[in-house]
Amino acid sequence: MSMxxxxxxGRKAATVWGIGTLVYMVxxxxxxxxxxxxxxxxxxFHIGASALSTFSILQVLVYAGLQIPVGLMVDxxxxxxxxxxxxxxxxxxxxxxxxxxxxxMALAARAVLGCGDAMTFxxxxxxxxxxxxxxxxxxxxxxxxxxxxxGNLISTVALSRILHSAGWTATFTGTAIGGAFxxxxxxxxxxxxxxxYEPAPAEHAGFGYVRHQIASAWREPGTRLGxxxxxxxxxxxxxxxLLWGLPYLVEDQGMSRGAAGSMLTLVVLANMVFGTLFGQLxxxxxxxxxxxxxxxxxxxxxxxxxxxxxxxxxxxxxxxICLCVALGAxxxxxxxxxxxxxxxxPPERFGTASGIVxxxxxxxxxxxxLAIGVLLDATGDNYRIAWCSVFVLQAIxxxxxxxxxxxxxxxxxxxxxxxxVESVHVPV
Numbered sequence: 001m002s003m004x005x006x007x008x009x010g011r012k013a014a015t016v017w018g019i020g021t022l023v024y025m026v027x028x029x030x031x032x033x034x035x036x037x038x039x040x041x042x043x044x045f046h047i048g049a050s051a052l053s054t055f056s057i058l059q060v061l062v063y064a065g066l067q068i069p070v071g072l073m074v075d076x077x078x079x080x081x082x083x084x085x086x087x088x089x090x091x092x093x094x095x096x097x098x099x100x101x102x103x104x105m106a107l108a109a110r111a112v113l114g115c116g117d118a119m120t121f122x123x124x125x126x127x128x129x130x131x132x133x134x135x136x137x138x139x140x141x142x143x144x145x146x147x148x149x150x151g152n153l154i155s156t157v158a159l160s161r162i163l164h165s166a167g168w169t170a171t172f173t174g175t176a177i178g179g180a181f182x183x184x185x186x187x188x189x190x191x192x193x194x195x196x197y198e199p200a201p202a203e204h205a206g207f208g209y210v211r212h213q214i215a216s217a218w219r220e221p222g223t224r225l226g227x228x229x230x231x232x233x234x235x236x237x238x239x240x241x242l243l244w245g246l247p248y249l250v251e252d253q254g255m256s257r258g259a260a261g262s263m264l265t266l267v268v269l270a271n272m273v274f275g276t277l278f279g280q281l282x283x284x285x286x287x288x289x290x291x292x293x294x295x296x297x298x299x300x301x302x303x304x305x306x307x308x309x310x311x312x313x314x315x316x317x318x319x320x321i322c323l324c325v326a327l328g329a330x331x332x333x334x335x336x337x338x339x340x341x342x343x344x345x346p347p348e349r350f351g352t353a354s355g356i357v358x359x360x361x362x363x364x365x366x367x368x369x370l371a372i373g374v375l376l377d378a379t380g381d382n383y384r385i386a387w388c389s390v391f392v393l394q395a396i397x398x399x400x401x402x403x404x405x406x407x408x409x410x411x412x413x414x415x416x417x418x419x420x421v422e423s424v425h426v427p428v
Contacts, residue, residue: 007197013131017140019190021147023182024082027120028151029159029175030094030113031059035242036160036261039250041185044168047102049381053373055110056243057366062114064362070119071355072210073269074347078192079127082119087186090116091179098172099356121148122354125338129350130193134342135283139336142279148269150329154243156264160257217353221408222344226353227291227360228404230337232397234361236300236390237330241267244386252383253314263324269326278332282339286313289336290405294398299326301394308384334361343412364393 007013034041034055042052073082093113100106121144128140129401164172239245241264249260281288303326307315337357345353371389379385 007194009132011228016191017128017131017355019185020124021144023087023186024120024144025147025151026178026182027090027117028148029119029154030090031236032155032242033159035177035195036155036246037163038243038247045106047103049376050373051312053243053369057111057369058107059114060366062111062364063118064359064366066115067355067358068123068214071352072213074123074126074351078194079123080190083123083186086116086119087179087183091176094172095176098169098404107410122351122358125354126351138282139279141338142275142332144361145331145335146272146275149268156261156268160261213349213352217345217349217356220344221404221411223341223353223356223406225408226337226341226357228397228400229340230334230357231360231364232394232401233296233330234334235328235364235368235393238365240327243369248383263320266324267328270325271331274329275332289339293333293336296329297394297398300330304390308387340408368393
């Protein structure tokens with residue numbers, strides 16, 4: 001029997017939720033490890049730019065394609081079961097990637113890794129909503145993202161160095177061991193919800209239930225707005241970190257691998273700073289969500305335009321630093337998408353709605369990864385032309401955000417007003 005009211009949070013909630021976010025951090029280490037190994041992977045498997053981008057495209061394709069099914073799984077099975085399956089899959093995928101010597105085997109390994117990775121973030125968001133009051137939602141989402149940033153930082157700082165000292169197999173096998181460690185923590189200590197706060201039982205009537213969950217979540221303008229916010233803000237920073245940032249800085253801008261790694265680290269550090277700042281701003285001023293979103297989109301657009309239109313060959317270092325800082329705001333801004341979807345959906349549908357939102361950014365990332373790889377091969381490695389693909393997706397996403405924001409905001413205000421009226425009890 002569930003209790004009335006919201007979960008209280010507290011030390012136990014922080015501990016349980018911390019285990020979930022640690023899983024997400026390890027998953028991000030696995031996901032982004034190819035970003036510092038792109039040049040090594042091209043040499044190991046004897047492949048060009050298009051084939052190299054296929055690694056990340058396939059991984060992101062699997063991730064994006066599974067978001068809605070994973071959201072349904074989380075709503076139906078609970079966080080612990082879904083996270084356990086995810087850990088087993090991404091650990092197995094990373095271990096297989098470590099031992100791969102052929103392009104086909106390595107490609108299959110990244111697909112398995114993408115399946116496991118897809119099960120982590122939505123699960124962590126659901127875990128936070130079950131253990132903490134709703135008012136802490138923005139901070140919980142940004143804090144979860146910070147754990148992902150920490151995983152990215154491990155990839156850019158530690159793995160890049162270990163890779164060139166320990167070698168391919170030892171490096172990727174070592175990261176797979178981290179997956180085994182968090183699996184033990186989940187099995188021993190993670191719980192789906194606090195005692196006494198069990199969710200109300202739901203009727204799961206096969207395909208009819210699935211169709212109803214997806215359709216109900218999609219009908220909400222807040223869900224669709226959240227998806228387009230995620231689509232427009234996340235992808236340029238992710239593509240830079242996931243694969244094409246290091247080759248661009250080394251091969252086009254003439255940086256050493258160490259200096260290029262430092263620039264990737266700057267993106268990650270900026271991500272951490274903006275994540276903390278955005279979470280606090282939105283928690284205090286809910287109306288700041290849209291201004292922050294549009295500012296982040298505008299900053300990244302201006303930064304890319306300045307860098308790609310710079311006359312001559314190498315761009316000044318200060319301009320590249322500005323670009324990396326602007327890209328660092330993209331990840332935290334994408335978390336705002338979940339904060340548009342959360343108040344638009346009841347708790348029993350939040351996993352499904354989160355899955356729909358999460359599809360946005362990873363779909364945009366997949367398209368951009370493919371576009372850059374194809375354009376590099378077609379233009380003889382002209383990174384300036386290849387990176388212009390960013391502007392197309394930003395224009396599409398911004399148009400959709402501006403189209404949906406008015407209706408979604410009005411419906412959210414109406415719901416808040418109704419909930420306040422219903423919470424007033426007049427004594428007889």
